[in-house]
Amino acid sequence: MLEIRSFRRAESLEEAWELNQKKTNRVIGGMLWLKMSHGRCGTAIDLSGLGLDRIEEDDEAFRIGCMATLRQLETHPALNAYSCGAVRDAVKSIVGVQFRNLATVGGSVWGRFGFSDVLTVFTALGASVELYKRGILPIEEFAALPYDRDLLVRIIVPKCGAGKAGFAALSVRNSATDFPVLTVAAGYFHGTCPGIRVAVGARPQKAVLLEDPEGILKDGVTAESAAAYGAWAAEQVPVGSNLRGSADYRKHLTEVLVRRALLKAASAGDAWKTDNTNIGRAETAAVKPDSDPAAAKSDSAGGADAPGVVTFELNGRTVRREISADLLLIDMVREEGALSVKRGCETSNCGLCTVLLDDLPVLSCSVLAARAAGRKVTTLEGMQEEAAEFGAFIADQGAEQCGFCNPGFMMNAMALFREEPDPSEEKIKAYLAGNLCRCSGYEGQLRGIQDYLAWKKRKEGTH
Ligand SMILES: Cc1cc2nc3c(=O)[nH]c(=O)nc-3n(C[C@H](O)[C@H](O)[C@H](O)COP(=O)(O)OP(=O)(O)OC[C@H]3O[C@@H](n4cnc5c(N)ncnc54)[C@H](O)[C@@H]3O)c2cc1C
Ligand code: FES
Ligand code: FES
Structure with a gap:
């Protein structure tokens, strides 16, 4: 350390x-x-006392302070509405919720990590980086710079005429929360800023940007043109081998993920064009300032x-x-x-x-x-009553074997119940992905959680 x-x-x-x-x-x-x-x-x-832990939105752009967390990216309604969920999809497999409540956008982009899901999605979104001394520059230019002693202040995601862009972010991982073998994000822009931006990352080097110099997609994204573009991308993008995958595997993944991401971005953009009547600034404004964990953090820091x-x-x-x-x-x-x-x-x-x-x-x-x-x-000492009630359901399932993982698992499960009193099975699994257990297969814990929630509903008379 x-x-x-x-x-x-x-x-x-x-x-x-x-x-x-x-x-x-x-x-x-x-x-x-x-x-x-x-x-x-x-x-x-x-930098946590400088008010840089917020995601701000106006008609032109989202401005994301460097101290905003990956979890804020994941749960921001308007940013995810604009990006068709691509921002959420890009970060949701990064370790666990507790990790994403700490990891910052600034550290993630500044690092220019070869494996970065974050750099990949912001590149496809056409983002810029605001540096304290150097000023504002496109993220792909920033990614190519050597490390220096400047400060990353914000990431700026421009809005390409509301309703005129579709995005998607995909990755392949060997296991749920591992580093990615390959990441692909695609932006499909209509109207005032037409074109496409496809970023391929975790090659295992940092993300590269592809556009469409040969006009493969000039007549639109169809199953055929997306497949042709995927094949072209696989020839263009330099890939390598590491312990997560070989260069050949990555080349194959590039072709497949680029094709799928393009099709998803194009259809997400179309859906957005038709459905987008009320998502955007109004939704952001509806988030109460005092419910913003980042704001609370600034004030109390x-x-x-x-x-x-x-x-x-x-x-x-x-x-x-x-x-x-x-x-x-x-x-x-x-x-x-x-x-x-x-x-x-x-x-x-x-x-x-x-x-x-x-x-x-x-x-x-x-x-x-x-x-x-x-x-x-x-800590668990401060939640004794709830922990005793909940723990009984876990014990009932025999989910606690050596018991070593239990305190962290209980804390995170109780955090989930506060955030979402009636979570789906999918939500439970996603929220607890960052709590490893080396004895159980997680099934007993899942049943214990579901039984506890059902009991709570009955107790509160909602069922
Ligand atoms: C176990 C593990 C698994 C991970 N898995 C993934 C993954 O699957 N996908 C993925 O995309 N990422 C992954 N990451 C990376 C992670 O998401 C973060 O990007 C990383 O931790 C950096 O964010 P941080 O806020 O912790 O930065 P820090 O560790 O605090 O800082 C990282 C670097 O950035 C510098 N820095 C921080 N903020 C600024 C600033 N505002 N201006 C200038 N310099 C700054 C620091 O000095 C440091 O050099 C993983 C990291 C770990 C530790
Ligand atoms: S995540 Fe903190 S000890 Fe493992
Ligand atoms: S019960 Fe042993 S690590 Fe989870």
């Missing part, structure tokens, strides 16, 4: 930029990738404590204590007596360390304790 000497919540972008000019300092987004690096960091530069001191609420009790800059939330809550919170993988994969931070499930092994300043942390 990265050793961090000091933590600084920047008060302005200029301050953050100046701090970032020192080579040993690091901007921290969600810290999930950074945490995996070894070595020393002088100052961890935190005040950090009025002296450096090295943090005040936060743990299970309803106010805690004020000294911390080192690289103390993790998991260690802080355990030192404060919340021993239900346990370590499993420490690589942000298993979900065992799940706690609620301002009521959202997060991986406490991947959050700096300093980031809990002014916030509310809830």
Whole structure:
């Protein structure tokens, strides 16, 4: 794990930029990738007090602050309506909900990772990147730049005349939450900005953009023209081998996924053209500002404590204590007596360390304790009554074998019940995908959840 000497919540972008000019300092987004690096960091530069954790919308574009999380992308109604669900589809398999509540758009795009689902979908959407010093540039130009010491401030997704574009994002993974073997996203634009944008990523290098220089799609996207374009794309896109797939396999996937993504984007665009009467700005405006977890995060991230001191609420009790800059939330809550919170993988994969931070499930092994300043942390100790009721249904199914995964699984399941009191089976599986269990086949846990929810409905007289 990265050793961090000091933590600084920047008060302005200029301050953050100046701090970032020192080579040993690091901007921290969600810290999930950074945490995996070894070595020393002088100052961890935190941008979470700058109001950059919002997705804003006007007639021209969506402006996504660098500290918005992947989960905000996934659940934003208007952005997903505009992108025909492509943004949600692109991020929904990235580890688990607790992970996506932490990983930021800024860190994901800045990283320009070869495996990135995020870079792929934003490339197809025709997004631009706003850098603090360099200004605004198309994302494909940004992707080709060498790493420097600038700051990524926002991602801008232009609206191509409402009702005039269709999008799709597809990927192939060897298992549900693994890194992708290949990602493809397609944008099919009608009207004022006609054309197509197809991005192919996880090749395993970073996403490349394809357009249609040979006019294969000039008469529209049909089963034949999409197949011809897929075959052409497979010849154009350089692919390689790694442990997730061979170059040959990736070439084949390029042909298939490009064809499918194009057909999906074209039909999504047509459906949008016909159906889109009321989705867009009005829907965004309907989201109450105080229900926006990002807004809550900004407001409460005040950090009025002296450096090295943090005040936060743990299970309803106010805690004020000294911390080192690289103390993790998991260690802080355990030192404060919340021993239900346990370590499993420490690589942000298993979900065992799940706690609620301002009521959202997060991986406490991947959050700096300093980031809990002014916030509310809830562990199993703070949810005893609900946990006892729910746990009885899990035990009844014999779903708890060694029991090691149980605290993280219970926390995340209870977070789901708060977000969605009556989830479908598909929603339950998707929400709990980031909680690994090495003993069970997950079926007992699923039955336990369903029985518990049915019991709760009966108890509340809704059934
Ligand atoms: C186990 C694991 C599995 C993953 N699986 C996938 C996957 O399947 N698909 C996928 O697309 N991604 C995947 N990712 C990547 C993940 O989604 C994030 O993209 C990644 O964690 C970076 O986001 P972050 O907010 O954690 O950034 P951090 O780790 O905080 O930062 C990453 C880099 O960006 C820099 N940085 C952060 N914000 C800024 C900014 N505003 N300006 C300038 N520099 C900045 C940091 O200094 C650092 O160099 C995975 C990551 C992990 C750890
Ligand atoms: S995800 Fe935190 S310990 Fe595994
Ligand atoms: S019951 Fe043993 S890891 Fe889940």
